[in-house]
Amino acid sequence: MTSLPAPQAGTGRQAGQGRPAASAGSAGHVRGRAHRAPGTGTGPGRWAILAALVVLAVVMLLPFLIVTLNAVKTPAEYSSNGPLSLPHGIHLDGIIDFWNRVDFGRKLLNSLLISAAVAVLAVVLSVLNAYALGIGRVRGRLWILVLFLVANTLPQEALAYPLYYLSKEVGLYDSRLAVIIIFTVVQGAFGTYLLSAVLGDFPREIIEAAAMDGASRWRVLWRIVVPISRPTLSVLAIFFFIWTWNEFFLPLIFLISNDNQTVPVALGVLQGDKMMDATMSSASALLGIIPAVAFFLIFQRTLTRGVTVGAIK
Known part of the structure; x- marks a missing residue:
């Protein structure tokens, strides 16, 4: 009776080693596909979006280039x-x-002074109002916010007549201070409405912990609320500066002297x-x-x- 040859020991090890090697290669391939971020391909949709953005940039920059x-x-x-x-x-x-x-240098200085002052004062006014409405929860908060919302919807043409006579009565007509006060209130109304919604969701636990440590409301505002809300306040200040810089109608009415005019008024007049x-x-x-x-x-x-x-x- 003929006996079958016994399998060699190395064959089993080699066979066993081959399968894990293939599995490891497959697993690496799968991991490579899994770690590929979605949307990183070069599909036609991405090229279409890029082309649309390039066309939009060219259309926006073309007038500036022609000028x-x-x-x-x-x-x-x-x-x-x-x-x-x-x-x-x-x-x-x-x-x-x-x-x-x-005398464009003077006009530029007037615009910088008015816009910077309005940006800073309007942000401070907005923070104080929003702190009382959003965190302090004063009585009649909803109606006050509605009032600020209505103030934001009023056109400047409706404000020109009463503001003109009011500035005449108090002796601020044809002065940069009058424009700063007007636009601080106008921009502060929008900032109050926006920050009230932001501070309304402020974590109450932080304020309660500060109050338990003996911090006053003023200290909570300037030491906790303002630093945490600094990104939002920075965005508001930038927008207030640009909006005030581009204002034309009210500065045209209130700044009639050549020494007090801003850049948009000087451009429009000439x-x-x-x-x-x-x-x-x-x-x-x-x-x-x-x-x-x-x-x-x-x-x-x-x-x-x-x-x-x-x-x-």
Whole structure:
């Protein structure tokens, strides 16, 4: 009777080692696919979104580019080649003439002073009002918020007549202080309405713990509420600055002196001047845009961080 050959010991080990190796390779492939973030592919949808964003950016930047090109042209180049042609060189005569003609440095200083003062004062006023309405829970809170909401919906044309006579009576007409007070109240109404909703969801446990430690309401506000809400307050300050910078109607009524006028008022008043040619008009528009764009670029990180923190919360 013939006996079957016994299996070699190494064969079993080799066979056993081969299967785990294949399994390990498959597991690594699966892990590689699992760790791939969703949406990181290069599908047609992502390219379509990117193309749409590029087109939108070009459409938004095209007017700014045209204004810049016309601001550095000579009047002869503009009249002979049109507004869409490239300049043969950089000519700053239109910018220099407009700067000296309207005393643009003073107008720029007035706009910076008024916008910065309104941004700071409106944020402080909004914080104080919202702290009382959102955390303090004063009586009639809902009706007060409705009042602030109605104040935000009022057009400036409806406010011009009573504010004009009120500023005349108190002796603040044709002064920067009058514009600062008006826009502080106007912007503060919006800030109060917004911050009241934000502070209404503020963690009560933190405030109660601070009160148990002996902190007063004033100390709770400036030591706890304000530092935690700093991203939101930064966003509000940036928006208040830009909104006040672009205001035209009320400053046109209240700032009639040349020394008190702001940049938008100076630009609007001189647009109908017969001594303004196309290149000087483009130079005035460029000088009016650059400060707001520079301010936005400087505080872009603060604005993005504030919006992101608010979205995460």
